[in-house]
Amino acid sequence: MTTAAGRVLAVLSAFGPRHRSLSLSDIARRAGLTLPTAHRLAGELVSWGGLERDPAGRYSVGLRLLELAALAPRGLQLREAAFPFLDDLHSLTRGNVHLAVRDGREVVYVETLRARAAATNSRVGDRWPMHATGTGLVLLAHAEPAFQAEVLRSPLERFTRYTITEPGELRRQLAFIRQSGVAVARGTITPDDLVVAAPVRDPSGRVAAAISVVVQVAGARPRELARLLTATSRSLSQQLAGGPARVMASSGARQAGWAAPAACASDR
Amino acid sequence: MTTAAGRVLAVLSAFGPRHRSLSLSDIARRAGLTLPTAHRLAGELVSWGGLERDPAGRYSVGLRLLELAALAPRGLQLREAAFPFLDDLHSLTRGNVHLAVRDGREVVYVETLRARAAATNSRVGDRWPMHATGTGLVLLAHAEPAFQAEVLRSPLERFTRYTITEPGELRRQLAFIRQSGVAVARGTITPDDLVVAAPVRDPSGRVAAAISVVVQVAGARPRELARLLTATSRSLSQQLAGGPARVMASSGARQAGWAAPAACASDR
Numbered sequence: 001m002t003t004a005a006g007r008v009l010a011v012l013s014a015f016g017p018r019h020r021s022l023s024l025s026d027i028a029r030r031a032g033l034t035l036p037t038a039h040r041l042a043g044e045l046v047s048w049g050g051l052e053r054d055p056a057g058r059y060s061v062g063l064r065l066l067e068l069a070a071l072a073p074r075g076l077q078l079r080e081a082a083f084p085f086l087d088d089l090h091s092l093t094r095g096n097v098h099l100a101v102r103d104g105r106e107v108v109y110v111e112t113l114r115a116r117a118a119a120t121n122s123r124v125g126d127r128w129p130m131h132a133t134g135t136g137l138v139l140l141a142h143a144e145p146a147f148q149a150e151v152l153r154s155p156l157e158r159f160t161r162y163t164i165t166e167p168g169e170l171r172r173q174l175a176f177i178r179q180s181g182v183a184v185a186r187g188t189i190t191p192d193d194l195v196v197a198a199p200v201r202d203p204s205g206r207v208a209a210a211i212s213v214v215v216q217v218a219g220a221r222p223r224e225l226a227r228l229l230t231a232t233s234r235s236l237s238q239q240l241a242g243g244p245a246r247v248m249a250s251s252g253a254r255q256a257g258w259a260a261p262a263a264c265a266s267d268r
Numbered sequence: 269m270t271t272a273a274g275r276v277l278a279v280l281s282a283f284g285p286r287h288r289s290l291s292l293s294d295i296a297r298r299a300g301l302t303l304p305t306a307h308r309l310a311g312e313l314v315s316w317g318g319l320e321r322d323p324a325g326r327y328s329v330g331l332r333l334l335e336l337a338a339l340a341p342r343g344l345q346l347r348e349a350a351f352p353f354l355d356d357l358h359s360l361t362r363g364n365v366h367l368a369v370r371d372g373r374e375v376v377y378v379e380t381l382r383a384r385a386a387a388t389n390s391r392v393g394d395r396w397p398m399h400a401t402g403t404g405l406v407l408l409a410h411a412e413p414a415f416q417a418e419v420l421r422s423p424l425e426r427f428t429r430y431t432i433t434e435p436g437e438l439r440r441q442l443a444f445i446r447q448s449g450v451a452v453a454r455g456t457i458t459p460d461d462l463v464v465a466a467p468v469r470d471p472s473g474r475v476a477a478a479i480s481v482v483v484q485v486a487g488a489r490p491r492e493l494a495r496l497l498t499a500t501s502r503s504l505s506q507q508l509a510g511g512p513a514r515v516m517a518s519s520g521a522r523q524a525g526w527a528a529p530a531a532c533a534s535d536r
Contacts, residue, residue, distance in 0.1 A: 004272030
């Protein structure tokens with residue numbers, strides 16, 4: 001990007017998961033700017049609050065961007081409404097819990113509640129290809145046909161021997177997910193993980209997000225998890241539609257005949 | 269701000285808690301830009317991902333800013349490390365749990381776990397004056413003397429009849445918080461709330477953040493809460509210093525002789 005606006009955004013884009021703290025010359029190099037320009041723009045971003053400067057003079061992302069992110073309807077705002085449901089799923093299943101939305105051909109995690117002993121280490125803001133994640137499969141299954149076709153035509157990266165990379169098989173999977181209302185997949189990214197995911201609908205009834213629970217395959221109870229996720233996603237969708245006072249995952253758990261120590265979560 | 273960079277940031281600054289969805293003319297008016305300029309900049313921000321456009325053509329904050337916010341050392345990155353501790357506090361106390369950092373003369377909430385039946389409705393990204401919040405009092409108590417003096421000289425807004433607005437009384441409170449290691453305050457923002465807050469130290473030992481629990485005054489157990497917060501803040505600070513494997517709030521609860529159903533949290 002070569003416009004003035006583009007140069008500011010290039011400075012912000014210089015930061016990433018493996019580039020959380022950058023020197024001025026790092027920024028200039030990664031943003032493709034001269035040192036004086038990088039210095040001027042970084043300075044403006046610091047005084048605005050979008051960047052912070054540590055005592056050593058290195059730059060990192062500032063709190064102003066957290067405040068803005070909190071306003072994203074598909075970001076922290078959605079997360080606010082969903083949190084109690086995710087929190088219950090977390091304490092009921094002891095698994096990794098994800099709330100994700102679609103962005104381009106990827107899913108972005110809007111919330112992640114990590115299990116104490118988690119193999120995967122997912123973070124808010126993480127991006128994954130749709131075909132390789134439970135939430136992505138759900139969002140893809142409910143996406144418009146043209147978009148599905150586009151993804152099915154695109155290269156499908158393989159992460160483990162369980163990742164679905166054959167278009168025909170993926171198409172069958174998506175049909176099954178639409179029909180069953182839930183995605184159950186094993187080890188698409190981490191071999192020993194089992195993910196169960198379900199759609200979250202906006203007030204218009206459109207699938208706007210997906211929730212998932214990731215547990216270890218050993219000792220997992222896919223059927224019970226599927227019922228729990230289904231009940232929770234229904235309650236959360238009702239909540240987003242301004243429906244009845246929150247129906248918690250814990251009550252969903254009772255509907256689903258969930259056997260885990262729901263007592264803890266249900267009275268929270 | 270009149271520079272090109274400033275105009276881009278002004279477009280982003282047009283969004284706020286009461287302005288989550290803006291038309292192009294809203295943006296132009298709030299950013300002090302001509303309609304064509306607002307249109308061009310909003311367009312660049314949409315293609316970058318910092319803004320999203322809904323079917324009705326209104327603009328809102330986009331996921332790209334959530335991804336960036338996730339990189340903020342004092343934002344979602346700190347929150348990642350703190351979450352398990354906050355989650356335990358949440359389930360142990362059934363209260364509102366906050367993680368906050370100082371920004372200028374205010375505190376910004378980096379994480380909020382809301383109680384089911386919460387009077388207050390705090391959100392990530394919320395800002396409050398330091399003297400009126402438990403986390404703010406803790407951060408102010410451990411701030412450099414020059415900064416404390418500056419805050420004590422500034423007007424101290426009154427939210428309830430319990431808010432400390434008299435500099436001398438506030439100075440005594442801060443000394444007591446430094447000495448006791450924990451802040452206990454009643455109804456500084458909401459009359460029927462009790463807040464207990466404690467400092468979180470970075471690896472250098474500096475107080476970098478604060479955690480708090482807000483419960484209803486009726487039936488609250490300030491002493492036990494103070495012991496629980498103290499134990500939790502110590503464990504979290506050790507964790508940030510790369511210390512021993514996580515000591516959870518739940519075990520802190522045992523140290524603190526916490527009577528609540530710790531069984532739920534401790535085995536999570």
